[in-house]
Amino acid sequence: MAASRTGSGNARMILYLFLCVFAAATSDEQVPLVAWASDGFVLSPVNAPSSGHTVSVDELESFLSRALSTSPHNLLLFLQDKLSVDDFTMYGGVFGNKQDSVFQNLEASLRSSSSLWLPCVSSSAAAGVSTLLQNQIDAAPLYMNPDTLAQLRLNASVAALLVFRLPYSSGADMMSTKEVLSGNDEVMGQVLSIMKTQSVPYTAVFTALGPSRVIEESPAVHSVWSRSLLQSRREEPAVPNPPLEFKEKGSVCILLWAETVVVSQFRSGKWERHDLTSKTFGRGVTPDLSGSSCNESHSRLVLNYEDVLDYRSFKLIFVMNRRHYKVSARHWFTMDRVHLEYDGKTATFNGSRHIYAPAEYSYRCESVSSSYYPQLSPHSDKDNANEWHISFEDFQVQGFNIAGTGFSYASDCASFFTPGIWMGLVTSLLMVLVLTYGLHMIMQLRTMDRFDDPKGPAISVPQTE
Template identity: 90%
Template structure:
């Protein structure tokens, strides 16, 4: 939605209801969750109303109980009966109660909290609803549950586009704000990303206040950011401290790779543990994780535009609503050539392209991403930022404003037998840092031993020694 004001009559959104409860109950509920049962697929959900509105009361779930889809729908049906029709849904990629305890002001240290705007909104609200243990399958349907109540589709927004709207308190509106999450292994740490998300929350609430539009807000996530293996059943008071037990995530089966078929046979395979794109705009890097949209059970990415033959392979991943772009494509271009020096065929990743709303950013990977044509290529990390294997293809496009990052990356575009990767040609060189350290250490030890042997061999003994029973040795002196 570019330029000009847009009326809400064109949008038709969904509204949310809330449940009464003081802001201090938030902390108690959070700590109860820490002392509750397992949270393998649990995310917290918090909702609050603007000034002058009170959420209808809902019985809080028992400590350790996970709210199912039916229970969440019932709770929202009761809570939404007395709240404004303008709903703000802040939907983060991942979230757990641990994020509030680690980065928030749960124990009173609010100066270091990254949720200052969220906490201020909860403390100023006359009522709020906290569901600290909602199943991830239920949280993923929050937008759908709200949409079904008013029979209108949600509108994905940003603070900039929200400022262009003319909201009407009498018209139901569901405004969805997608927020990223970082595991700390990429360009931005988790604390920085959560702080940026809280700034988005503050900007949205400021715009709603400036327009004098009442609203109902909900903050939740699509999945958990971390897993707590076990906890004690004891329930602590609001300000008591509890020791956090060590966590250990159980290994899970890897997601299947992206598979493109031509004439019934697989000709391109792609897999990565994480896929992240970032764009620099408004003076900062905005990050979006594409992993959940690309890999996973039940995920079928749109591969329209892909093609393959004996010498050329092109894999196109089509996405929607990535960094506020309606159309977003991630394209991998591979070619197979015969090299006379090695007398064999090799394939190279010539380009990795980003196409977004008619614009393009292109990266060259042929210098680093290559393998024999009958092999697959694998690398622990492929990035355009740190130790880049992907370099801007041209200064004329927008590649310098983008970063691409793949973790545990593997791709094969030719000579695929069945639907499995062939033997992988790893990007790691033969002389790894560990091998170099061993060689240098061994060389130093050899040098020390050689020097010691040389010193021993240079030792000389005297030809004659003093005999206490015989005459003393006299050394003649000459002038």
């Protein structure tokens, strides 16, 4: 009887995987998600989605909310770079051959505990699962590894979200992928063993940021006479880094994001450049925000760095203020100052003339710089601002009225009359002027009122000197 149930479960799993792969050919990219609870705890029952259905962000939030309502609030998130249902069918034991499976620890945990299996989750929903879990327990995620966890003493009564990043190999050597997945499974086994040793109940989730294999949509009918061009495979879009958050009293009050952050200093006759992007943004990156503050009328975001252009202490400070303007009868926020503090010296830039937005909006600009088309101008000739350049690419900031964990509607810095629009207007105006001049010349044409008669005397035209 037990063997029958096992065979039925494997058949159902195979059917789900097949339908998910079939759905991937005609829909967005999907990744699987697995959740389970520690021994002695049961996940709340959830009505599984129909076979082949892709779980959206809202649906995933609903599933997790219901499943985690009765499970422990010490959450373990195993977040792999890439994962597909094909990895389970190729390297796992879904077909019954459990001895060759690389997911030994994962499958053992699923067999011995209550679990939730979602084979088709949209990649956008899976990429934001950390935020969804954070909202469930209202605790910031902690990125760590098994060695760090072994030194940490968890409290079963205090909710915690522990995130473990796992790599993925997609090289030509299939054994390398198998070895990486086997190593990831060993990491999960170590983490679960540590949690069991400390007698801390947990709820674990295993998913990925994106799919490891993308099945491209192909036309249903191919003509034997058709010809196609060889082309390289489409690269998967990179998952953007989350914005930088500063919290005051448990709620987010300042958000900052940029694709690149670069500071440059002119010394020894040349500009020396330093990229701060990797130290500011990225999953697992926790910049030092000591000195930051926020209230209803004033926000101050302080980014503390070390070893920037050979300076031991380096700070990038954003000062924003919220004011009421009677002319527009609404509140606006402006970025009044951007300070660079380095080893006791200061360089100050003024941004209030260009960086502003309604108080309930965020400000966004494709490029914010102190050099080309400067939005940041030196505040005074007496400080060291002329020696520095600051550059932000795809810059977005919000210092007031933040609802949730994301940016509000963005007020873009791009003006309505862009260079392309101006070129079109000027060209159209020139064409209208040429057309008007041509019509004017045509309307001035007059026919002759006298004609030369060959049988009569010739028309004489008197000559005047």
